[in-house]
Amino acid sequence: MENFQFNNPTDIRFGKGHIEPELHDAVAQFGNNVLFVYGGHSIKKSGLYDQVKNLLKDLNIVELGGVAANPKIESVREGQKLAKDNNVDVILAVGGGSVIDASKVISSAKFYDGDPWDLVVNENGADSHKIDEVPIVDILTLSATGTEMNRNAVISNMEINEKIGTTVPNTPAVSFLDPSLTETVPARQTAAGSIDIMSHLTEQYFDCAENNDVSKGLIEGIMQAVIKWAPIAIKDPTNYDARANLMWASTMALNSIVNVSNINEWTVHPLEHELSAYYDITHGIGLGILTPRWMNKVIEDKTTLPLFARLARNVWHLSGDDDLELAKAAIQKTSDWNKSLGAEMTLPEVGIKDETNFEAMAKSAVKEGSLDTDAYIKLTVEDAVEIYRASLK
Amino acid sequence: MENFQFNNPTDIRFGKGHIEPELHDAVAQFGNNVLFVYGGHSIKKSGLYDQVKNLLKDLNIVELGGVAANPKIESVREGQKLAKDNNVDVILAVGGGSVIDASKVISSAKFYDGDPWDLVVNENGADSHKIDEVPIVDILTLSATGTEMNRNAVISNMEINEKIGTTVPNTPAVSFLDPSLTETVPARQTAAGSIDIMSHLTEQYFDCAENNDVSKGLIEGIMQAVIKWAPIAIKDPTNYDARANLMWASTMALNSIVNVSNINEWTVHPLEHELSAYYDITHGIGLGILTPRWMNKVIEDKTTLPLFARLARNVWHLSGDDDLELAKAAIQKTSDWNKSLGAEMTLPEVGIKDETNFEAMAKSAVKEGSLDTDAYIKLTVEDAVEIYRASLK
Known part of the structure; x- marks a missing residue:
């Protein structure tokens, strides 16, 4: 720690x-x-x-x-x-x-x-x-x-x-x-906000600092509350308990208590900032599209697999002995949950049809986010392009 | 909430x-x-x-x-x-x-x-x-x-x-x-301290406030860190990460962040205070003896069973469809964990051989802890005596 x-x-x-x-x-x-x-x-x-x-x-x-x-x-x-x-x-x-x-x-x-x-x-x-x-x-x-x-x-x-x-x-x-x-916040904005909260938690969960189990446990706990209550807030906007759990989760996710001992910088947020900058799409929706693709890009690194499997077991309540299968199932769950909130899940759905700007966006994301030096799994410009490209379909 | x-x-x-x-x-x-x-x-x-x-x-x-x-x-x-x-x-x-x-x-x-x-x-x-x-x-x-x-x-x-x-x-x-x-803290005191932390978390977890999922998740997260690291600190006292996780867990368990929305008062602490007052036993050891007996006393109440089953699934990673079986298995796990730390698990092991003082202790615990009015599951003096009596064997 x-x-x-x-x-x-x-x-x-x-x-x-x-x-x-x-x-x-x-x-x-x-x-x-x-x-x-x-x-x-x-x-x-x-x-x-x-x-x-x-x-x-x-x-x-x-x-x-x-x-x-x-x-x-x-x-x-x-x-x-x-x-x-x-x-x-x-x-x-x-x-x-x-x-x-x-x-x-x-x-x-x-x-x-x-x-x-x-x-x-x-x-x-x-x-x-x-x-x-x-x-x-x-x-x-x-x-x-x-x-x-x-x-x-x-x-x-x-x-x-x-x-x-x-x-x-x-x-x-x-x-x-x-x-x-917040009971009057429209469904789409509620979905984008909830995905944003999950992304804050995910960015802090996937960190290289070892044996940081109190923080990991806190994040897993908040994630489960968001996963449970976001769909309820969308279906039933005046459900007070749904709004209350989302509000307290959003505060706790980013008041520095869950990442006290972390060491690396975030990844998906810098990648998304380029999407929003180039195409003016909603931040939370962009995060929802990129997160599963980023996960797919990094799961097979041997340093990440145990943590992805832990996420699968503790947050998504999946079971099994094969860490890679568990990790893949957790990514599918993440994707399904985003989709269940009504969020678009590919770039074309938000109007980004081709890879014209991907190289420039990737360069900027890697530079602004120090993704090649300070990220959980270091990413090159080519890696970033790959993640954008995977988000096209 | x-x-x-x-x-x-x-x-x-x-x-x-x-x-x-x-x-x-x-x-x-x-x-x-x-x-x-x-x-x-x-x-x-x-x-x-x-x-x-x-x-x-x-x-x-x-x-x-x-x-x-x-x-x-x-x-x-x-x-x-x-x-x-x-x-x-x-x-x-x-x-x-x-x-x-x-x-x-x-x-x-x-x-x-x-x-x-x-x-x-x-x-x-x-x-x-x-x-x-x-x-x-x-x-x-x-x-x-x-x-x-x-x-x-x-x-x-x-x-x-x-x-x-x-x-x-x-x-x-x-x-x-x-x-x-804390690396020089002796094994027995480390065990007692760890059981005390778990008890603080347990007392706050079993609360009547509904839909308090962020808090419940935070508690589950910290519990898992304590369960993992306490045995390591006892076996290997200079393991820094074990001491670090226990120290941060103890702070987070009682800095009011995990019980923000709670409504009822604690139960096992008032029961234990009487043990310590009458027999001068170590507080954490007394909590470790009483907690599983208290759990056994209250699991079959229909309001408590879902929460005990949740504890079984999320903290002890047990699976199954029968909530009562899950709850009983979680109690066994709690008991086994306490024992694995080297803690005594019955009253006779700490020198309390008979029920001479149980009635007086129960009366005082119910009064001081408002157990008959403000507890998670309200307890009468007779209930409290039963918990003490169950702790004899």
């Missing part, structure tokens, strides 16, 4: 009935000047916007609405100006991962005089970890990214065509996770 | 090699006046005492040594006086659960003018949650209680024959968990 440091102080308020009695004090403990960040119309339509405004009516609220999916640096710049001009004490982020991610960078940008893009890329002497920051309180409305309990943020800068993952000094101070707020 | 709040800000430094470079700053961040709390001679013998003194030689250190197992209120009183007289800024606790538990109460007692026993029992207007406190940094030397990452402390007051569990406002600020420090 490898050495590690773990520290995650986010105060989680999970379930129905926390927002009404607790939101005001959770925000006001940090001061009276609040930057209220949100996305589109959905929180106005659902009544959440009015509820929040009403609960905080004695505080000074400035608003930053319209934060889009794949949050843009322009929103962060706008937030920086509002935070400075109004000397905000606390940011209230209400929405999905994009709203919270943008808020995380605004949090330090209030105390930075340059362009906040510097904070994202750690350039021009900007290091958000050495800059003061405004605490964040959030109300999550989508189960997927885990940003509500981690230090990650992804910000896009369309002028220079970059989408960069960055880390911030602190996790959100208080996160309100009310699963009933 | 039930509503919950979760917040655990302890900064964990896990593994070899954290103490030397990090201990000084972890302590000194809170100030220069340090109360160094420890137990007996073992940290002097192992060299840890000298290492700590040397690393902190530029700080003002006052010492409170000799904190005994089942820490006494006298140690806390002594610590309170030292903390006040020397205006300590931070407590460094080096040892097992007892040393850290005593430190937790001293932490608030510095700011309380009355007897610290008031803080333990929340009497005479004393409420540690409303009193300021000194941060705690600890170095753990025994895997068992989880106190290094929770808000619990157990303090004994021998004058009035009470041993009380209490909660404190905060978890330790920084916990150094170096598994190699």
